[in-house]
Amino acid sequence: MKRISTYLKCLQEGYILSDKTISVNIDKFENNNSKRMLVVGPSGGGKTFLSNILSKKYNAVPIDLDYLSVHFRSFLKRKYDEETINHMIVELICKILKGDYRSIENGNSDILLFYKKLNSSNRHIFEGIYILTVYQENSECKDIILKTPMVIIGKSSLLSAIKAAIRDYKSRSVKGGIWKLFYLSILTNMKYFQKILNSLRSDVLSNKKNKIQELDLDKLEN
Numbered sequence: 001m002k003r004i005s006t007y008l009k010c011l012q013e014g015y016i017l018s019d020k021t022i023s024v025n026i027d028k029f030e031n032n033n034s035k036r037m038l039v040v041g042p043s044g045g046g047k048t049f050l051s052n053i054l055s056k057k058y059n060a061v062p063i064d065l066d067y068l069s070v071h072f073r074s075f076l077k078r079k080y081d082e083e084t085i086n087h088m089i090v091e092l093i094c095k096i097l098k099g100d101y102r103s104i105e106n107g108n109s110d111i112l113l114f115y116k117k118l119n120s121s122n123r124h125i126f127e128g129i130y131i132l133t134v135y136q137e138n139s140e141c142k143d144i145i146l147k148t149p150m151v152i153i154g155k156s157s158l159l160s161a162i163k164a165a166i167r168d169y170k171s172r173s174v175k176g177g178i179w180k181l182f183y184l185s186i187l188t189n190m191k192y193f194q195k196i197l198n199s200l201r202s203d204v205l206s207n208k209k210n211k212i213q214e215l216d217l218d219k220l221e222n
Contacts, residue, residue, distance in 0.1 A: 016156055016157075016158050017156055018154050018155050018156040018159065019154035019156070019201075020154045020214050020215075021151065021152065021153050021154040021155075021214070021215045022151070022152050022154070022201075022212055022213065022214055022215060023149075023150070023151050023212070023213045023215045024149060024150045024151070024152065024204045024210050024211070024212055025149045025150075025210055025211050026149050026150075026151070026211075026213065027149075027211055028149050029058065029060075029123075029149040030058065032123075034148065034149050035099075035122050035123050035124065036097070036099075036123075036124050036125075036126060036148055036149070037054065037058075037060070037124070037125045037126070037148070037149045037150060037151070038097075038125075038126050038127070038131055038145065038148050038149070038150035038151070039051045039054065039125060039126070039127035039150065039151045039153070040127070040131050040132060040150060040151070040152055040153065040197065040200065041152065041153025041154075041155060041160070041197070042129075042153070042155065042156075042157050042160035042161070042193055042194060042197060043129050043160060043161070043164045043185060043188055043193060044159075044160035044161055044162070044163035044164025044165070044167060044185060045153045045155040045160040045163075046153060046155060046160075046163075047127040047128065047129075047153060048062075048064060048127060050127070050151065050153065051063075051064075051125045051126075051127040054125050054151070055125050058123065058125070059123065060121065060123035060124055060125045061117060061118075061120060061121040061123065061124050061125070062124075062125050062127065063096075063114075063117065063118065063124050063125065063126045063127070064127060064128055065093055065096070065126055065127065065128030065130050065131060066127075066128035066129055066130055067114070067128075068092075068093070068096075068104070068111070068114050068128075069089045069093070069128070069130050071110040071111050071114070072088075072089055072092060072104070072111060073085055073089065075111060076088060089130065090130075090133060090134050090137050090138055090141075091103075091138070092104070093128075093130055093131070093134050093141075094134055094138050094140065094141035094144070096118070096126075097126065097131075097134070097141060097144055097145065097148070098141075098144060101115060101118050101119065104118075129193060131145065132193050132196040132197060132200070133196075135196060135199075135200055136196045136199075145200075146203060146204065146207075150204075151215060152197070152200065152201055152204070157186075157193070157194045158186070160185075161182060161185035161186045161188075162182065162185075164181075164185040164188075165178060165181040165182035165184075165185045166178070168181050168185075169181050
């Protein structure tokens with residue numbers, strides 16, 4: 001019975017079957033009451049693709065926070081250990097979500113390009129799996145995230161992991177064969193990020209003041 005209960009829970013909570021993709025207070029971004037929007041979802045869930053569509057729709061600049069974290073990590077790895085770097089990246093992304101970009105003014109060439117992109121517009125759509133890490137690990141930034149208009153992608157962890165593995169295999173951004181990449185993607189999505197995503201979804205749905213709408217991705221793409 002316990003195994004059946006666990007299996008049904010996985011089906012219901014986005015691990016195997018996809019949930020609805022929802023927008024939260026997106027009207028505040030449309031009305032320019034908020035200058036920032038977030039796109040969150042599992043690794044391989046289509047965050048970058050959706051943020052690019054929304055950026056064109058709302059005349060905003062798409063910002064890939066995972067891209068920044070990769071280059072920031074490369075910039076710091078000779079000076080600090082992995083745990084310190086992870087903490088610094090969380091702090092950095094938290095500052096960016098608050099509108100403070102000074103922390104990346106003096107980075108390497110890739111980080112400086114990112115800094116210029118941030119300053120090219122006052123309307124941004126932020127996406128990246130690191131938003132979930134920040135939500136989990138920084139209580140101050142958790143409140144900021146909950147107050148920011150967002151889209152929560154409902155694609156299941158399993159489907160997203162398959163897509164992420166194929167993406168990484170084709171791009172060679174992560175070393176390993178397709179099955180190893182699939183295993184790593186499953187591990188990342190199902191053992192860590194889906195839990196945080198479910199917690200975030202629960203938090204926004206429990207707030208009766210939030211304006212929640214189901215988002216039709218097919219209509220956005222056309």
